[in-house]
Amino acid sequence: MSSADVTPDAPPLPSSPSPRVPGRFLGPLLVGNLAMFGLFQGIQQILLPGQVADIDPAGKVAAYGVLASLGAGVAAVGNPLFGALSDRTRGRFGRRAPWLLASAIVAFLAMLLLGGMGSLFTLGVVYVAVMAAMSAYQAVIGALVPDRVPEARRGLVSSLVGVATTVGVLLGVNGASALAGNRIAGYAVLGAVLVVATILLVTLSRDPVPTAAAAAADTGHVPLLVRLGRFFSGLADRDFRWAFVARVLMMAGYWTINTYLLYTLTDYIGAEAIPAGDASAAVATLATVSMVTMFVTTLFSGALSDRLNRRKAFVIVSSMGMAAAAVIPLVWPTWTGMLLYSALSGLFFGIYGAVDQAIMTLVLPKAENSGRDLGLLNVATTGPQIAGPFIAAAIIGLTGGYGGLFAFVIVTALLGAVAIVPIRKIR
Numbered sequence: 001m002s003s004a005d006v007t008p009d010a011p012p013l014p015s016s017p018s019p020r021v022p023g024r025f026l027g028p029l030l031v032g033n034l035a036m037f038g039l040f041q042g043i044q045q046i047l048l049p050g051q052v053a054d055i056d057p058a059g060k061v062a063a064y065g066v067l068a069s070l071g072a073g074v075a076a077v078g079n080p081l082f083g084a085l086s087d088r089t090r091g092r093f094g095r096r097a098p099w100l101l102a103s104a105i106v107a108f109l110a111m112l113l114l115g116g117m118g119s120l121f122t123l124g125v126v127y128v129a130v131m132a133a134m135s136a137y138q139a140v141i142g143a144l145v146p147d148r149v150p151e152a153r154r155g156l157v158s159s160l161v162g163v164a165t166t167v168g169v170l171l172g173v174n175g176a177s178a179l180a181g182n183r184i185a186g187y188a189v190l191g192a193v194l195v196v197a198t199i200l201l202v203t204l205s206r207d208p209v210p211t212a213a214a215a216a217a218d219t220g221h222v223p224l225l226v227r228l229g230r231f232f233s234g235l236a237d238r239d240f241r242w243a244f245v246a247r248v249l250m251m252a253g254y255w256t257i258n259t260y261l262l263y264t265l266t267d268y269i270g271a272e273a274i275p276a277g278d279a280s281a282a283v284a285t286l287a288t289v290s291m292v293t294m295f296v297t298t299l300f301s302g303a304l305s306d307r308l309n310r311r312k313a314f315v316i317v318s319s320m321g322m323a324a325a326a327v328i329p330l331v332w333p334t335w336t337g338m339l340l341y342s343a344l345s346g347l348f349f350g351i352y353g354a355v356d357q358a359i360m361t362l363v364l365p366k367a368e369n370s371g372r373d374l375g376l377l378n379v380a381t382t383g384p385q386i387a388g389p390f391i392a393a394a395i396i397g398l399t400g401g402y403g404g405l406f407a408f409v410i411v412t413a414l415l416g417a418v419a420i421v422p423i424r425k426i427r
Helices: 023-055 060-087 097-114 120-148 151-178 183-204 212-216 224-231 238-259 261-273 279-308 312-331 335-362 367-399 403-420
Strands: none
Touching (some): 023 120, 023 151, 023 238, 023 261, 060 097, 060 238, 060 367, 097 120, 120 183, 120 335, 120 367, 151 279, 151 335, 238 261, 238 403, 261 335, 279 312, 279 335, 312 335, 335 367, 367 403
16 A cells, blocks of 8 residues: 555446345455454453553543543544545555555554553553554445445345444453453454454455556546545535434443443442442443343344335434433442343444444445545544543533433433434435
8 A cells, every 4th residue: 555556536436236245245344343343342441441540540530531532533533534545545455455454453563562551641642543543444444335235235234244343342341351450461362353354354355456447537636625625525415414413412422431331330330339349340241231132133123224224213213212221320320220221222222233334324425435424424433432531521520420421321312313313315
């Protein structure tokens, strides 16, 4: 991958007219997503907050909030940037594969360093490097779906990706919990799994190479200001904009809770109420419960939305269900209440996750900019990660506890249901 391979304006690669999704593509795609989300959640729910608490026990809430926000901020910029670069990459290895492999290797190398950092400053520097590489990976692997999956199968593939995500989170969180006593090994294992999964993806399912006509069309110079103006042009599209807002709202509540789950258990539920008093193991238990119920609904929701040719109803039901689930720990702050919350939130978030990705690919304004615009939509996920820690810290400070976090989830989930209604391209 070189600067000569990146062109300012590239026409889309021709899409396959076949309604089937080749197994040689689907299997590696699922493994790649599994490894990516296992890495994300293993770091963010177990390894990083535990490391921050060891470095600065008294200031862990604020310190982790700053680190999480820095990483998410880098990802918010990196997602659309690397997505756009991959859209315009040309070479004999295709336009997505070089970015996938390079970003996985860089993330792995940074992960090898992460566990050995003993100060908040060095920890933050290396964590930002990990998130920059992973933002490239996330943007590019997401663009593979509109590249190669017919619209009529987007819901099915979205469901299967959701299942892979669920399994990945389950394995990542439990694996990280098992290795919490040796964080260097924990970080290394998560990074190594990502590299192996990526090698399988780029070798077993090769990127289509541009036709001679498409490559010949990759000429001309576009002024920098024009390119910058186009970078966020997807938001000018009404449906794309509403999809962006709906995802921001849903993810804002989700990340506000998940970012502080370890601290919620120790400071809101109480260490004495957690089985064996082991907060890391308790987080893994809650994640397992959530992932199991998420697996069930993710498995069928996307395919059912394809069959019914309806997406909005699934999002509305899931948003209302997430709001209802958050009521439980708000009024019943116990370990049992958290177990029930995890089970129900997983159930309804599984419905949302299975259909949301299909919606995002169906509201893309132009196919030739799918990587860029999907990267921009990923900002709707990473953006709440930026704001989430600050919002959470503010809520905890204003209310004097963690109960306000669950009230915030109720509000954002209900508003997310409202925001999906105005989209016209989907039913």
